[in-house]
Amino acid sequence: MGGSATGQKIAFLGTGKIGEALLSGLLRAGKAPGDVMVTARRTERAEELTARYGVTAVSNADAAKLADTLILAVKPQDMGALLEELAPQIAADKLVISAAAGIPTAWFETRLAAGTPVVRVMPNTPVLVDEGMSVISGGSHATEAHLVRTEEIFRSVGKALRVPESQQDAATALSGSGPAYFYFLVEAMIDAGILLGLPRQVAHELIVQSAIGASIMLRDSGEHPVKLREAVTSPAGTTIAAIRELENHGVRAALLGALEAARDRSRELATGGK
Ligand SMILES: NC(=O)C1=CN([C@@H]2O[C@H](COP(=O)(O)OP(=O)(O)OC[C@H]3O[C@@H](n4cnc5c(N)ncnc54)[C@H](O)[C@@H]3O)[C@@H](O)[C@H]2O)C=CC1
Ligand SMILES: O=C(O)[C@@H]1CCC=N1
CATH class of the missing domain: 3.40.50.720 (NAD(P)-binding Rossmann-like Domain)
Incomplete structure (x- = not known):
């Protein structure tokens, strides 16, 4: 230690x-x-x-x-x-x-x-x-x-x-900034709970515990995230209705672009610039 x-x-x-x-x-x-x-x-x-x-x-x-x-x-x-x-x-x-x-x-x-x-x-x-x-x-x-x-x-x-130093800007985009993306998602999902009429405290508890449970499964189950998501996604059920909205709004593409922007910003900071 x-x-x-x-x-x-x-x-x-x-x-x-x-x-x-x-x-x-x-x-x-x-x-x-x-x-x-x-x-x-x-x-x-x-x-x-x-x-x-x-x-x-x-x-x-x-x-x-x-x-x-x-x-x-x-x-x-x-x-x-x-x-x-x-x-x-x-x-x-x-x-x-x-x-x-x-x-x-x-x-x-x-x-x-x-x-x-x-x-x-x-x-x-x-x-x-x-x-x-x-x-x-x-x-x-x-x-x-x-x-x-x-x-x-x-x-x-x-x-x-x-890691080789050539991977540091990418690593900064993934794990250095990474916690912020999860907080952002949690914040947005709690707002969705408010939209659906839940008290804020209840929405907060439901989402935070779901995030903790999902994170521990990701770490400890050894399963690929696709497998874990499939296990939640029942035929003609609620989850796939939500996933369709996420795909319609280009959330996957937004994440690809967001992490690329973070990597590029890290590169810009290479000279300690503004
Ligand atoms: N916040 C984060 O999650 C992470 C930040 N970093 C890096 O850590 C560094 C600091 O980031 P934060 O802690 O977020 O910023 P911050 O602004 O909270 O901390 C920087 C501290 O340095 C002090 N400082 C500036 N010039 C100084 C000097 N000449 N002598 C003594 N102290 C001085 C400031 O007063 C401030 O307290 C950045 O380079 C950032 O890229 C890296 C990984 C994660
Ligand atoms: O936002 C930043 O520039 C710093 C580096 C990684 C996390 N926070």
């Missing part, structure tokens, strides 16, 4: 939504708060994180100096400024992990001291409940040991999978 990462000191540079989710997961997994540092732009945010988790708030420069592993979790658009401030202070024996969408390891390598190991990771917010999906690719100076160290961190909050 990440918690056992043998007293290694980890710093989060940028502790927003994903940084805090990862931080809380690492602590749940047993990492000592004394081995975790955070940086924040605002003092109030630093104080909030210190009070909530017992971790140490430091400057970016001190994080670079004191931590063995630096997890960069600022927006891609802020990464240029962070690296400009920090790169000269990161010694080449540090492990730099970027959680930013789009930005390739080579982008970091050209800004950091020669030989600095960089690992690119795309996690997702279910790390908050130890069900994260993190996709990992090593840069040109990342060794097997660096990848294992990264896996230890991210496996403590869910699954981790190594």
Whole structure:
């Protein structure tokens, strides 16, 4: 587990939504708060994180100096400024992990001291409940040991999978952004319940539990989703009436287009651009 990462000191540079989710997961997994540092732009945010988790708030420069592993979790658009401030202070024996969408390891390598190991990771917010999906690719100076160290961190909050870096933009579209699509569907289905006259709380419970049941079946049954859907779809029944509407409205095509757009946006962020 990440918690056992043998007293290694980890710093989060940028502790927003994903940084805090990862931080809380690492602590749940047993990492000592004394081995975790955070940086924040605002003092109030630093104080909030210190009070909530017992971790140490430091400057970016001190994080670079004191931590063995630096997890960069600022927006891609802020990464240029962070690296400009920090790169000269990161010694080449540090492990730099970027959680930013789009930005390739080579982008970091050209800004950091020669030989600095960089690992690119795309996690997702279910790390908050130890069900994260993190996709990992090593840069040109990342060794097997660096990848294992990264896996230890991210496996403590869910699954981790190594992929070639050329697949990172697609992975970002699928699992990085993925939870948002499910929330969007759930939100729309709860609205449908309201349309059908159900109280919101009842609609919420019915849909959320159906989502949980369906997800666990997907994970544990080993069946293809088509098979699972067929088992719900009775001849001349209710489900096929709904599926016809989904097909009529091009929902499948919309999903293909949506994930392609997310992949393309990840590519656009490659230079930390707007
Ligand atoms: N939110 C998500 O589900 C996921 C986000 N990511 C990536 O994680 C990164 C952060 O995303 P979010 O957490 O959603 O954004 P966010 O805006 O919640 O967090 C970014 C944090 O970085 C801080 N920050 C910016 N510049 C800083 C600096 N120079 N020094 C210290 N702190 C600084 C901001 O104040 C903010 O708290 C992005 O690169 C995104 O692509 C990756 C996977 C999933
Ligand atoms: O929306 C974004 O850009 C980030 C990356 C993946 C999930 N959230």
